[in-house]
Amino acid sequence: MSAMSNSNWSRRSLFRAAAGMAAAGSLAACGGNNGRGGGAGSGVALTQYFHAYGEAGTEQAIRKYAKAYDKAAVSTQWITSADFESKLFATLLTKNAPDLFEFHPQIQMVKSGQVADLTDIIEPVRNDFNPADITSHTVDGKIYGVRMIDDPQFFFYRKSMLEKAKVEVPTTLDELAEAAAKLTTGKVKGLYMGDDLHSVINPMIWSAGADTLDAKNQIAYHTPAVIEGIKKMRKLFTSGHLLLGAPTASWDPSSLNQGLCAIQFCGMWAMPSIQKALGDDWGVFPFPKTVDSGKPSVYNGGWSMFVNAKGKNVEAAKAYVKWLWIDQKKYQEEWATSFGFHIPPRTSIAQTATKLKSGNAAEGVRLFNEFGHFDNIGWTQAMITSLEDVFANAVRKDMDPEAALDKADTAVERELKKLFG
Template sequence: MSAMSNSNWSRRSLFRAAAGMAAAGTLAACGGNNGRGGSGSGTGLTQYFHAYGEAGTEQAIKKYAKAYQGADVTTQWITGSNFESKLFASLLTDQAPDLFEFHPQIQLIKSGQVADLTDLVTPVKDDFNQADIASHTVDGKIYGVRMIDDPQFFFYRKSMLEKAGIQPPQTLEELMEAADKLTTSKVKGLFLGNDLHAVIQPLIYAAGADTLNDKNEIAYHTDGVVQGLKTLRKIFTSGNLLLDAPADFWDPSALNQGLCAIQWCGMWAMPQFQQALGDDLGIMPFPKVSDAGKPAVYNGGWSMFVNAKSKNVDAAKEYVKWLWIDQKQYQEDWALSYGFHIPPRTSIAQSAEKLKSGLPAEGVRLFNEFGHFDRIGWTQAMITATEDVFANCVRKGGDPEAELDKCDAKVDAELKKLFG
């Protein structure tokens, strides 16, 4: 998941009320037309992208579209908060995009919203990270083409840890102690993002749990997760956590400007961190939570989907095949020329010089060793339910068991709707 430029936007600020939103009329001002096909066939396609925070990304997506000869491709580059809700609201209207980026979620498939792309992906299936193939597959069919993988880590100032006499924390308890030692009158020890949502899944994984299991049953309600929530509550109330930073976790400015010593962020921001901090930069996975846990790296990312309800499904599929299957040069450009993302195509990832040494190579190693991918059955409503747990436990001091019980009821209701 790459950064948005709006500082109020949380990467997982989620869709809560598409039905109540105005139709896509509000979206007309969001995009720019500049992706025109060369000698296009006359077919017009519209694609939706959220506004990535890295400079040059909007121009790159429009450059690729302009190079395509098969259709005129218009890009809606959606700035501001709540890309998800704008996208979902537009999909209910006749102004819906022909193709759009999002994350694999099963409700989009069950509702017939996204087209089956098995025929596009199958010829190159073995060249994709197989975890990405699995996270886009339902009943043997592949929906969506992964564009980028986005591992997330803790970034830290080596000099600040050395000065405080501490090693990179191996457990959540050690992270809490480190945050205390690193906090001064001017610097907070730790930044987890303004709403803490970014660390929900990492915490679950680091506790040895998961969102769902392979049978699409609840897997996050464990003693380890309860313990992790209690520790995060202590961190939240300690005075050692940076709250209300000028930009959210996806932006590197909190660490770069010296507001904190350790920041949760994504590999996308690594070039900006390195530019600001040089060699005074380390990364580490989310430290293990409880004895049952182990370090965790959450892998976000973005995938391209074709709107199955579009009048131009075949033309949209052709464009997706051209850009995200055939044009390896553009795929590598998109992954590595702006921020750093891991290309989901194994051949591109292995040949990418920028990922072969130093901190990027360490990021790839942590991704390979500790990476966790979204489960396709883990939907927006379920994500929102776990956000409520964090709001009520970590921020407000509620009882983790009671809050997880409430979450279970919501998630179970969703699972029944989806899987019977």
């Protein structure tokens, strides 16, 4: 869903940065009206924080769900996307802190005691969740956070533009660069991946057969194939075939819809909007192999619901989370498929979600299942920033990739030592 997903690294890094600061207790506290409503049912009042989603109907839906709950009065703070992370993490340090909030898996929040253990409410249905969604929210065997939606991200392309230029769907990063060159004509650029390219850093690493961290929480991104990938990305960045300075960020499909580019990296949430604008003149493909020995990849973003472990109503907040995000399957399916397309994290719901059964939506689900990579809860903001710096220095500027990765290693090792000893 456009603004709904942690759809590119720069967006996500803002959240992670705020999380890191909040965990360290360094954000300035700010008060203000938290919008708590009057009591209902047991007389408990709960406040939940959501960022302002891009699609019409989302705010009304969240408020509708809250109103249907009769065990507490649940009020919603619907916060402008740009302000969400700073508002959330500043407020978490005050007496006006929300009882529950949406966010992404973040190990500092667990280690600082900010988020409650939700194992007891998830355990009875854990086998109905995508196993990767359980893993990405688990620390030391305990589950923190209930996944609400899964947001796979891939390349969207205009079929007619590729046909006209006699371009096949790319299966390697080299082919993607060649396609971008052939598709660039007049006012149309071949490819759009955002100005900073943050959203494709991890897919490029995965498609090189590497990873951010391995199973033992050791650096796994510093490989010859990744170095090769960085060099290819540098060549692409300087080619003149990338759309840079687009009117909207890459999570918004407007550039593709308006014909400013032939191929755009975006998320599954955009499918209904693209279908409305382009009819059937579009398709999707995963991030292609960075090198011949690699494998295509799909980054799976998404949002999860967390309970504030430092709040006054932890058990009441957990009860609401259980009611809405575990028991109310009808609402969960509506949330995932009625305002943009997302994959429900619950297998039973994903299997019956009719809107995802045909056409490009079904293809998106297939790519997600075959090539999907999920968040690593131990991959922190400082680590994310270190790889963003690699792209800033070696792709957007002309630093030697090996030197850029060495610099990243130093920052990542420092974080790993703090977190895991």
